[in-house]
Amino acid sequence: MREKLLRLPKVIDATGYSKSRIYALIKEGAFPAPLKLGDRAVGWRESEIEAWIASRQPSMKNASLSATAESRTAQ
Known part of the structure; x- marks a missing residue:
């Protein structure tokens, strides 16, 4: 089965994230680098993007739980 490649809008x-934020994260080494498809075209492996999103979710959940706990404490 072929790996699906995602273009930037996807x-x-x-x-x-915006285009500039994605490229800033790539430069920092914090986001998957694209594959060069041609002179002016790049694409990302769908599996790498999905894995990156999945890796971010636990920290997002923790941040959400912390905010909820803080708001309850403040009441």
């Missing part, structure tokens, strides 16, 4: 939709 990566933006999947992550919720």
Whole structure:
């Protein structure tokens, strides 16, 4: 089975990040690098984007739980 490649608009939709934020994260080594498809075209492996999103979810849940606990404490 072939790996599906996502173009930038799909990566933006999947992550919720802007183009500039995605490329800044790539530069920091914190986001999967794209594959060069041609002179002016790149794509990302769908599995790498899905794995990156999945790796972010536990920390997002912890941040959400912390905020909820803090708001309850403040009441």
